[in-house]
Amino acid sequence: MRDARDNPFSPGADIVPEVWAGRTEQLSDWRDVVRPRLIAGLPERGRTILGEPGLGKSSLVRRIAQRAAEAGDWVTPQLRIPSGSDPLKLVASAILQLAEQAELPAARERRIKDALGRVQTVAVSGISLTVRAQDGPEPYSALTALLVEVGRAAIERGNVALIHLDEVQNIADEHALSQLLIALGDAVTHEEPVELPGGASVRRSLPIAVYLTGLPDFEDRAGAHKGATFARRFKTTVLTAIDDDDIAAALQEFVLPGWEVPDGAGGIGRIRMEEAAAAAIVELCRGEPFLFQLAGERAWYASGEATITRAQVMSGWRGAQREAAAHVERILTRLPPRERAFLEAMAGLPARERRLSRIAAEAGYAKATDAGPTSQRLDTVRGIIDRGKLYSFRHRAVEAYLTSDWPNLA
Ligand SMILES: Nc1ncnc2c1ncn2[C@@H]1O[C@H](COP(=O)(O)OP(=O)(O)OP(=O)(O)O)[C@@H](O)[C@H]1O
Ligand SMILES: [Mg+2]
Structure with a gap:
């Protein structure tokens, strides 16, 4: 079975997993804040969701987009920006897709036809348009103009248009990045006059939601170079591990009443999980969504029986240890050497001695304050550590890897 x-x-x-855990804050931000405010015509910043590899950034926004589509919103497919590509082309074709959902190509207005035509040109030529820009406006203004038309159509329809740009850290070209942030930001902050019954006019924001997802490095670039404008237009969240309670709750459906599967005879069977098996998965994955899926998958395959046992979780994990280690190594090797050295120094100390002065000394800094910027980045930009009087790890898989035999079982 x-x-x-x-x-x-x-x-x-990049999959929305069937066994979903947590992230309730972010899902409710969409459901209870972003969407209702946009529909009411209130201004709402775009959302930037950053985090270390495998923390579930793409899955989260895909899930939000799924929910949006179910509610009748217009959504772009997840637009993954390949490294070295021209992001303007990609975004231009995405906006054209939104325009299609909004049925703009059927519109009669000259203005809309022009906006469509200009964005079609951007979809073909991308950033190279700016090089020979003398003969026309910059590409970003074309994107904004069409987004505004999509937004107007959404006001008519009473829904939202959602754009999801993934792997934004791959936008290497400064100029392209700035064009994109301005194009999206201008649409998000655009104010549209609407006529009230009786002839008075008020201004409202457009129902356009923008989600950017990617690695934390993006924040440095967008934040530093675009400064306050970016911060005013986009709200950034750094994802961290999923709470153990949320993972346990996700597995509860296996414990009770059992996960439904076809029984092979046209009916429905149930795959159950021992409580101890669920607890072992929670323990092994350390809040990492990727490792959670990995541990679950291996436990599932460890036997064909109707109940997943703790022993099966363990034997499955043995087969996944290398992959789990590689996952954490991928995170560590991406770090600049200073940040990596800081983490290693921190891991080398007993938890109660992890004060900045001690860690800095261990990492070879002359003064504790010299380690300040590095530790700050590890906290606020990456979400790997927490700085208090005592420093601690927020990324529990990194902690386990650096301080114990994990992921190896004894
Ligand atoms: N909330 C969640 N509950 C359970 N599993 C999740 C959750 N979010 C993501 N996952 C799983 O974690 C894995 C990684 O997710 P995803 O690809 O979205 O991460 P990411 O942060 O976008 O990684 P990358 O930086 O490599 O792009 C996937 O297998 C996904 O199914
Ligand atoms: Mg991703």
Whole structure:
């Protein structure tokens, strides 16, 4: 009954997993803040969701986009920016897709036809347009103009248009980045006059939601170079590990009443999980969504029986240890050497001695204050540590990897 086709765990990237855990704050931000405010015509900043690899940034916004589409909103597919590509082309074609959902190509207005035409040109030529810009406006203004038309159509329809740009850290070209942030930001802050019954006019914001997702490095670039404008137009969240309670809650459906699978005879069977098995998965994955899916998948495959046991979780994990270690190594090797050295120095100290002065000395700094910028980045930009009087790890898989035999079982 437990076979590959029914396995609900999915450690692959960019999937909205069937076994979903936590992230309630971010989901409710969309459902209870962003969407209702946009529909009411109130201004709302775009959202930037950053985090270390595998923390579930793409999945989160795909889930939000799914919910939006179910509610009748217009959504772009997840637009993954390949490294070295021209992001303006990609975003231009995405906006054209939104325009299509909004049925703008059927519109008669000259203004809309022009806006469509200009964005079609951007979709073909991208950033190179700015090089020979003498003969026309910059590409970003074309994107903004069409987004504004999409927004107007959304006001008519009473829904929201949602744009999701993923892997934004891959936008290497400064000029392209700035054009994009301005194009999206201008649409998000655009104010549209609307006529009230009786002839008076008020201004409202457009119902356009922008989600940017990617690695934390993006914040440095967008933040530093675009400064206050970016911060005013986009609200940044750094994702960290999922709470153990949320992971346990996600597994509860296996514990009770059991996860439904086809029983092979046209009916429904249930795959159950021992409480101890669920607890072992929680313990092994350290709040990492990727490792959660990995541990679940391996436990599922460890046997064909109707109940997932603790022993199966353990034997499954043994087969996943290398992949789990590689996951954390990927995070560590991406770090600049200073940040990595800081973490290693921190990990080398007993938890109660992790004060900045001690860690800085261990990491070879002459003065504790010299380590300040590095520790600050590890906290606020990356979400890997917490700075208090005592420093601690927020990224529990990194902590486990650096301070114990994890992911290896004894
Ligand atoms: N809330 C969640 N609950 C359970 N599993 C999740 C959750 N979010 C993500 N996952 C799983 O974690 C894995 C990584 O997710 P995702 O690809 O979205 O991460 P990411 O942060 O975008 O990573 P990268 O930086 O590599 O792009 C996927 O297998 C996904 O199914
Ligand atoms: Mg991703």
